[in-house]
Amino acid sequence: MTIRYPQWRExxxxxxxxxxxxxxxxxxxxLPLLEGTFLDARLYPIGGQERMYLSQVxxxxxxxxxxxxxxxxxxxxxxxxxxxxxxxxxxLEDAYGRPAGVIVSEPIRLxxxxxxxxxxxxxxxxxxxxxxxxxVPTPEVGVRGILLEDGSFFTGEVWLLAExxxxxxxxxxTIDGVPVNVIRVDVIGDPLFRRKLCAGDIGxxxxxxxxTITFAKSSNAILCDAGSTxxxxxxxxxxxxxxxxxxxxxxxxxxxxxxVGEKVExx
Amino acid sequence: MAKPGFYNENxxxxxxxxxxxxxxxxxxxxxDFGCIMLPGSGxxxxxxxxxxxxxNHFAWMTEFIFTTDAPGLLGQAxxxxxxxxxxxxxxxxxxxxxLPYDPTDSNNPGDSSSDSSLCDDPVWEGWLVVGDVxxxxxxxxxxxxxxxxxxxxxxxxxxxVSSLNLANTExxxxxxxxxxxxxxxxxxxxxxxxxxxxxxxxxxLKTGYNSDLGHDPLSNTLTLHARVGAGEGEPCGDTKLTDxxxxxxxxxxxxxAPRCDEIVRSINGVTKQFFTIGGGSGVTVxxxxxxxxxxxxxxxxxxxxxxxxxxxxxYEGSSFxxxxxxxxxxx
Numbered sequence: 001m002t003i004r005y006p007q008w009r010e011x012x013x014x015x016x017x018x019x020x021x022x023x024x025x026x027x028x029x030x031l032p033l034l035e036g037t038f039l040d041a042r043l044y045p046i047g048g049q050e051r052m053y054l055s056q057v058x059x060x061x062x063x064x065x066x067x068x069x070x071x072x073x074x075x076x077x078x079x080x081x082x083x084x085x086x087x088x089x090x091x092l093e094d095a096y097g098r099p100a101g102v103i104v105s106e107p108i109r110l111x112x113x114x115x116x117x118x119x120x121x122x123x124x125x126x127x128x129x130x131x132x133x134x135x136v137p138t139p140e141v142g143v144r145g146i147l148l149e150d151g152s153f154f155t156g157e158v159w160l161l162a163e164x165x166x167x168x169x170x171x172x173x174t175i176d177g178v179p180v181n182v183i184r185v186d187v188i189g190d191p192l193f194r195r196k197l198c199a200g201d202i203g204x205x206x207x208x209x210x211x212t213i214t215f216a217k218s219s220n221a222i223l224c225d226a227g228s229t230x231x232x233x234x235x236x237x238x239x240x241x242x243x244x245x246x247x248x249x250x251x252x253x254x255x256x257x258x259x260v261g262e263k264v265e266x267x
Numbered sequence: 268m269a270k271p272g273f274y275n276e277n278x279x280x281x282x283x284x285x286x287x288x289x290x291x292x293x294x295x296x297x298x299d300f301g302c303i304m305l306p307g308s309g310x311x312x313x314x315x316x317x318x319x320x321x322x323n324h325f326a327w328m329t330e331f332i333f334t335t336d337a338p339g340l341l342g343q344a345x346x347x348x349x350x351x352x353x354x355x356x357x358x359x360x361x362x363x364x365x366l367p368y369d370p371t372d373s374n375n376p377g378d379s380s381s382d383s384s385l386c387d388d389p390v391w392e393g394w395l396v397v398g399d400v401x402x403x404x405x406x407x408x409x410x411x412x413x414x415x416x417x418x419x420x421x422x423x424x425x426x427x428v429s430s431l432n433l434a435n436t437e438x439x440x441x442x443x444x445x446x447x448x449x450x451x452x453x454x455x456x457x458x459x460x461x462x463x464x465x466x467x468x469x470x471x472l473k474t475g476y477n478s479d480l481g482h483d484p485l486s487n488t489l490t491l492h493a494r495v496g497a498g499e500g501e502p503c504g505d506t507k508l509t510d511x512x513x514x515x516x517x518x519x520x521x522x523x524a525p526r527c528d529e530i531v532r533s534i535n536g537v538t539k540q541f542f543t544i545g546g547g548s549g550v551t552v553x554x555x556x557x558x559x560x561x562x563x564x565x566x567x568x569x570x571x572x573x574x575x576x577x578x579x580x581x582y583e584g585s586s587f588x589x590x591x592x593x594x595x596x597x598x
Contacts, residue, residue, distance in 0.1 A: 005279035007286035008416065040418040046426060089417050091312045099422040102312045136421060143428040155425045156306035157386070161459065163436035166493075167475075167506050170433055170463045181466045183433065186475030187493040188506045192439035192522060206441040206523075209530035210542075230532030246565065250535050251545070257563055258547020262571035 009039045009104075018103075018134045019054075027123045037112055038105050043068055043092065043130060045077040045100035047140035052076070054128035057113065057121045059083070064113040066090055066103065071125070077101065086110035096145055096153045101136075165190040274298035274356045278398040284319060284413040291411050292319055295399040297331065298356055300415055302345065302393030304422040306429045309339035317420055320344075322409040327351055329403050331359075331395060333415070337424075340391055347395040351404035358396050362389035386430050386465035431470060433462040435508040441523035443594075450515035450523050451592035460509045474498030476506065516592035 003010075016023055018041040025033040033054070043052050048070055055069030065080040077100030079090040086107040092100040146154040160183070162168040167186040172179055196204045213232050215222045224232050234255065236246045245259045275298075277283070283300040284292065302317060304310035314336075321332040333345040340363060347359040397403060437458050443449055472489065474480045479497040481490035495501065505521045515523045532538060544561055546552035549570045553562040588595065 005276060007280050008282035009286065040416065042418040042421060044421055044423075087313075089312065098426050099312065099424060102417050102420075104416070104418050134418065138423075138426075144426070146428060155428055157430045157432060157465075158428050159432045159434060161434050161436060167435055167508060168433045168462055169475075170466065171473075173471075178469070180469050180471055182471045182473050183431070183466070184473045184475045185478045185480070185491060186499075186502070186506050187477035188502055189477075190438050190522075192441065192524060196439050205444075206439075208444055209525060211525055211530050213531060213534075226528065226531040228528055230528065230530065231536060232531050232534050234535055245549070247547070248535070249547070250537050251543075252537075254537055254539060254543035254545065255535060256545040256547045257550045257552070257565075259549030259565060259567055259570060261549065261567070263548060263569055264571050 012036070012039045018130050020129045020131050023053075023129050024127045027121060027127055029121070031116065031121055033123070033128060034112060037109050038103050039109070040104035041101065041130060041134040042136065043077070043101035043134055044136035044138045045070075045092070045094050046098055046138050046144055048076055048100075048135065048138055049073075051125050052130050052135045053125040054123050054130070056123065057116065059113055059116045059118050059121065061118060064110075064116075066092070068092060068100070068130075069125075079103065081110060083111070083114050086113075096147075098145070098155065164193055274396060274398075281413075283416050283419050285416055288414055290413070291409055292322065292413050293402075293406075295402050296322065296397070296406075297395055298398045299396035300333075300393065301419045302333070302391065302415075302421070304335075304337060304340075304420060304424050305388070305390045305392065306424055306426065307339045307388075307390035308335075308337045308422075308424050310335065310337040310420070310422045310424045312417060312420070312422055316417070317345075317415045319413045319415065320411065322406065324403075324406050324408050329406065331397075333393065335391070337391075343391065345391055345393045347393075347397075349397045349400060349403065351400065353397075353400055355398065355400050356396050357400065358394055360394050361392070363391035364389065386467065388429070429467070430464070431466040432464045433466070435460045435462060438508060438522050441518075446596055448591055448593070448595055448597055450518070452515050452523075453513045454509070454511045460512075462509065476500065476502045517594060 012018075013036040015021075016025060016035050018038055019025060025035065027033075045052075045068065049072045050070065052068055052070045054066065055074040056065075056067035058065040058067070062084050063080055063082050065078050067075045068077045070076055075095075077092040077094045079092040081087050081090050086105075087110065088104070088106050090103040090105065090110070092102060094100045144155070146158055148154075160168055162185075165188055167188055169184045169186070171182045171184060173182050174180065192206055195207070199205075212223050212225045215224065226232060234248055236244060236248050245261050247258050247260055249256045249258065277298045278295040280286065280294055283297065297319075309315075317333055317335045319331065320334045321330075323330040323332065328348050328350045331347040331349075333347075334340075334343075343363045345361050345363060347361050349357060349359060437456060437460070440456065441450065472480055472491075474497065476499050477493055477495055477497055479492040479494045481492065482488070483490070507521065512521055514520055518525070519529070520526060534542060544552055544563070546563070549565060549567040551562075551564040551566055551568060553564065554560075555562065
C-alpha cells in the first residue's frame with residue numbers, strides 16, 4: 001500500500017533530506033551515515049557561507065558532538081547530545097554560544113551514533129552537504145557581539161554601565177547629512193571613591209573639614225572662611241591698647257593663646 | 268498528472284505542525300509556517316516550542332493564534348488574519364507587538380503587553396501560508412496546542428547586538444556628620460542613572476575628558492584608556508551623571524564635598540589634621556565639641572595682674588536657621 005500523502009517526517013525517513021540528493025553520506029573511512037538519521041534541519045550560523053555540510057562527528061563514551069562547516073570554516077557550529085539518552089533535536093551553536101540552527105531527529109535515530117567508534121569522524125562537503133533549503137544565510141554584518149578580554153560575550157540589548165569615575169553620555173552629530181549617535185566617554189574620577197573602597201560601605205564616612213571659623217563674643221560673631229589660600233590668620237590686635245599682653249604663638253601642634261605678665265607667686 | 272505542489276501536499280498532512288500532536292486542527296488550515304525569534308524572546312530550541320493554540324472564526328475573517336513558552340514572549344501571540352474570500356495559499360505576515368494576547372478581544376489579539384524589548388522592536392516575527400480558504404471561511408473556533416516543526420523556527424536570540432544602552436552608576440556622595448541635617452539634593456539620588464536607551468544604527472565612540480581610545484582593525488578591538496589630559500583634556504568643571512544633577516543646597520560640587528578652596532587648610536600657617544588650640548598663662552580654653560565651639564577665656568588667671576574686668580556674657584547666639592537644607596543639627 002502506498003500512502004498518498006505521507007507525513008513530513010515519514011516522507012524524509014527514506015530519503016537523504018536534509019542532505020543533498022547527491023551526497024554520498026559515506027566518509028573516507030567508509031563510515032555510512034544512514035538516511036533517516038536526521039529528519040529535518042535549519043542551519044543559520046552567523047557568517048555561514050555556501051554549501052554547509054556535516055563536517056565532523058566526535059563520539060566519546062557517553063556523548064556525541066556534531067559539527068557543521070562550510071567552504072570557509074569546517075567548524076562553523078556544533079551541537080552536543082547525550083548518547084545514553086539521545087534527544088529528539090540537536091541544538092547547534094557557534095563558538096560564542098550563539099544559536100546556529102537545529103537538526104531534527106528522534107531519540108531512536110540518534111542512538112545510532114552509539115555504534116560509531118569513539119573518536120572523530122570527518123566528512124567532506126561532497127559527502128554530506130545539506131540542501132540549500134535548510135541553510136539560511138545569516139550575514140555577519142553589523143555588531144554581532146561585544147567580546148571582553150576575559151572572554152565574556154554580550155549580545156542583544158547591551159548596557160554600558162560606567163562606574164568608579166567614568167561617565168558616559170550620548171550626543172548626536174551629523175556626518176554627511178546623516179545623524180549619528182555618539183557615545184562620549186569621560187574619565188573624571190570619583191574623589192571619594194578610593195576612600196570608600198578602602199573603608200568599605202559600612203565604615204565609610206566622608207571626610208569632614210573645617211570650613212569656617214566663627215569668632216564670637218557676646219552678640220557679635222565674625223565668620224571667617226579659608227579664602228583662596230586656605231589659611232585663617234588669628235592675630236593680636238593692639239587697637240584697644242598699645243601694650244597688649246595677649247600673645248598668639250604658633251607651635252607644631254597648633255596655636256597657644258596666652259597672656260604675658262607676672263605670675264602669681266603661690267604655694 | 269502533474270506532481271502536487273508543496274502547499275498542495277501540505278494541506279493534506281500535518282505539516283507545518285508535528286504529526287500526531289496537531290489535533291484538533293485539520294490539515295487544510297495551514298500550508299506552511301515559519302518564524303524568527305529575535306533578541307529578547309529568550310527562546311531556546313532545547314526547551315521552548317511554538318504552538319498553534321487557537322483559530323478564531325469570525326463572519327468576515329479568521330485568526331490563527333500562535334503562542335510560545337519562550338520567557339520573553341509569555342502572554343504574547345503571533346496573530347495572523349485572513350479575510351474570507353482571499354486566495355488559497357495566501358501568505359500572511361505578523362509580528363509580536365509587545366502586548367499580551369487577549370483571547371476575548373477579537374479586535375486586539377496580541378496588541379496589548381509587557382514588552383521584553385527595551386526598544387519596542389518586535390521580538391517575534393513570522394509568516395503563515397493559509398490553506399483552503401473556502402473551508403476556513405466555513406470553519407469553527409478551534410482551541411488546541413499543536414507544536415510547530417522545530418526546523419521552522421529560527422532563533423536569533425543572542426545572535427547580535429540589537430542596541431546599546433548607557434547608564435552611569437552613582438558617584439560617591441558626601442554625607443553630613445551624625446546628628447546634622449542631611450544634604451538636600453535637588454534630584455532623587457539613585458544607584459544607577461539611565462542615560463539613554465536603544466542606541467542603534469551607526470554609533471561612534473568619542474573620547475571625553477582624560478580618555479584615550481585605541482583601535483586595532485586587525486583584531487577588531489577597541490581599547491579605552493584613562494590618561495590625564497587625553498581626549499578633551501582635563502575638565503574645568505564638574506561633569507554631570509544626569510542632565511538634572513545639581514549640587515546639594517549650600518554646596519558647589521555635584522558630590523556635595525567641599526572644594527579645595529572651601530576648607531580651612533591652615534591656621535596661622537600651621538597645618539595639622541587635628542589642630543590644637545592651647546591656653547597659656549592667663550588664658551583658659553574650654554572645648555564644647557557638641558556645639559563645635561571652643562571658648563577662649565582670657566581671664567588672666569594665675570597672673571599677678573588683676574584688672575577690674577567687667578563681666579560680659581559669653582556668646583550664646585546660634586546661626587542655625589530653620590531651613591532643613593541649611594547646615595545645622597537635626598531637630
